[in-house]
Amino acid sequence: MRLLLVDDARLYAEPLADRLRGEERISTVDTASDPAQAEREIAAGPVDVALVNAAMGLAMVRLLSGTHRIRTVALGVTESEAEVLALVEAGVRGYLPRDGSFADLLTVLDHVGRDELLCPPRIAAALGRRLAALAARLPPAAPSVPLTPRELEVLGLLTEGLSNKDVARVLSIEIRTAKNHVHNILDKLGVNSRGEAAALARHLTGPVSPPLRAA
Incomplete structure (x- = not known):
């Protein structure tokens, strides 16, 4: 290692x-x-x-x-x-x-x-509440939120923690185009930040982050 x-x-x-x-x-x-x-x-x-x-x-x-x-x-x-x-x-x-x-x-x-x-039960509970709060903010039609194929690509990169500059580099697009895609994604998902969009995407599509284990 x-x-x-x-x-x-x-x-x-x-x-x-x-x-x-x-x-x-x-x-x-x-x-x-x-x-x-x-x-x-x-x-x-x-x-x-x-x-x-x-x-x-x-x-x-x-x-x-x-x-x-x-x-x-x-x-x-x-x-x-x-x-x-x-x-x-x-x-x-x-x-x-x-x-x-x-x-x-x-x-x-x-x-x-x-x-x-690995985390104490108190922190595991806080993480669970955070996911539940993000899920509760999703509109009723959330599973069919009409993200475009390009927006789905951008959302996938957000779950990896990439910046707008990195998203633009990976997708070979202008930085302002990447920013526009991120803005549209936040609007469609009803969230206020990139972190919330990434967490919500992980919640809907399956665990990308490691599973929780109480210490």
């Missing part, structure tokens, strides 16, 4: 990387302190799991889990409902609370390897 540890606090990142390198199941641990360095490490070879300090923000999570489609684990999470919901919507496959131990991190990696999201 090749890991990429993304953290701008080298004082903490380097000792953690060294300790992870001592684990038999882990073949390589590379480190990055900013998006540009992370891009270079990803370009050097496939990354199985990315570990990212949650303090580096959702944009970094989206870069790893969305743009590069790497299974991503957030470290140092406060475990507030709002933070966990935002991280899951951004694409994380697992997280380690601030008070989590090294053994806990290895357990999270095991669950991520099985495409499971």
